Amino acid sequence: MDLKNSTVLITGGTSGIGLELVKQLIEQGSRVIVTGRKIEALKEVKERFPNIYTFQSDVSNPEDIRQLYQKVIHQFPELNVLINNAGEMRLIDMQDTSNNLEDITREIDINLSGAIHMASQFLPHLLTKQSAALVNVSSAIAFMPYSIAPIYSASKSGIHAFTMALRLQLKDISVKVMELIPPGVNTNLQNDWVMKVNPKQMMDVDKLVNVAINGLKKDISEIKPPLVKVLKFLSRIVPNALMNLGHKEFGKFKQLNNNK
Numbered sequence: 694m695d696l697k698n699s700t701v702l703i704t705g706g707t708s709g710i711g712l713e714l715v716k717q718l719i720e721q722g723s724r725v726i727v728t729g730r731k732i733e734a735l736k737e738v739k740e741r742f743p744n745i746y747t748f749q750s751d752v753s754n755p756e757d758i759r760q761l762y763q764k765v766i767h768q769f770p771e772l773n774v775l776i777n778n779a780g781e782m783r784l785i786d787m788q789d790t791s792n793n794l795e796d797i798t799r800e801i802d803i804n805l806s807g808a809i810h811m812a813s814q815f816l817p818h819l820l821t822k823q824s825a826a827l828v829n830v831s832s833a834i835a836f837m838p839y840s841i842a843p844i845y846s847a848s849k850s851g852i853h854a855f856t857m858a859l860r861l862q863l864k865d866i867s868v869k870v871m872e873l874i875p876p877g878v879n880t881n882l883q884n885d886w887v888m889k890v891n892p893k894q895m896m897d898v899d900k901l902v903n904v905a906i907n908g909l910k911k912d913i914s915e916i917k918p919p920l921v922k923v924l925k926f927l928s929r930i931v932p933n934a935l936m937n938l939g940h941k942e943f944g945k946f947k948q949l950n951n952n953k
Contacts, residue, residue, distance in 0.1 A: 694826055694869065694909050697722035700772045702765060704752050704811060705779030707734035710830065710878060713902040714776060715742060721906060726765060726772070728752075728779075752779045752807030753799070762814045773825040775815050776873075777808035777852075780830065782845040797844065804848035809855060819868045826869040826909070829856045833876045833921045836928040840940045860914060873905050874917040876924070896920070 701718055705711040706727035718725050719742060728750040729735050735747040746769070750761040765772060781803050785792065808829050819825040835853035838846045853872065860870035877895040901918060908916030917925070927935050 694774070694912055695824065696906070696909060699774050699824075700724040700726070700769050701774040701776060702726040702728065702769075702772055702815075703776045703778055704728045704750075704807070707731065707738050710873075710875065710898055710902065711776075711778040712738065713898045714778065714905065715745060717899075717902050717906050719744065723774075724769070724771075726769060728761060752777075752811060753802040755810055758807075758810050758814050762818075766818055772815075773819065773822040774828065775811060775819065775826070776828040776830070777811050778830045779807060780804045782842055784841050785844055787843060800844045800848045801851075804845070805851040805855070808852055812855075812859065816868070820866065823867060825867060826871055826912075827859070828871045828873060828909070830873045830875070831856065833874060833917075833924045835874065836921075836925045837932075837935050837939060840936070841942050869912055869914075871909070871913065872915050873908070874915060874921050874925075875901050876918060876920045 696718060701723045703711050703714055703718075703725065706715050706725075707729040711727075711729075715725055715727055715738065725742070725745045727735065727738055727745050727747045729738075729747070730749070730751045732749055735749060739745060739747050748761055748764060750757045752758065781800050783800065785797070812827055812829075816827065819827060829852050831853045832845075832849040834842070834846050835849040838850070840846075853874075856870060856872045863870055875896070878898050878901050879895045896918060904918045905916055924935070
């Protein structure tokens, strides 16, 4: 993928991995379009990177996606790369009776349904380009269900499966279907968690995105840092041991959650 001559749309580009993608893609010479739910956050990113283009849009809202498509394609007919990065991760105890049905599947709506809707809406346009890419951001948790975040686990396993299936459908087409698979990354994703993570156990976001940029340039189907390659291998040979290791944190979370 020639990033210097690409026009890239990034969902959830106002923070975390998305914001770092904005920074490093600009450094590559890409024209960058950023979407996000919050006007103030979009203004802050625009102030930091004056040459980007911003659109307010919520990927969990299909009507927002339809309107976004009309605006973006009208203004940027050369768009050739879509990065479905918007995401949310919450720590959830399914036995907690305070969970409500309207809110419980929020990560599915954002992480999975939103990415599928974006792909469906923008794919006909991408198919008109000689060189195009659709990039979905999943997670190492797609290979290792994480009991402390069950809805997030479901959404990322789903986006991993969707990406593989779509790649097969488009294997003889000009649109490359790629997946960025991060491990735990130091971002603001964990800001609202009752149980804090050890930053030393997380990957720095700039290092992850550097891996992503190199993968995009080389048209790598599954872009993953070394730790994720190890986790994927272990998920095949010792899946139960891997899940039980992650499950140890659930007890700590349950106790903290009960003490709130």
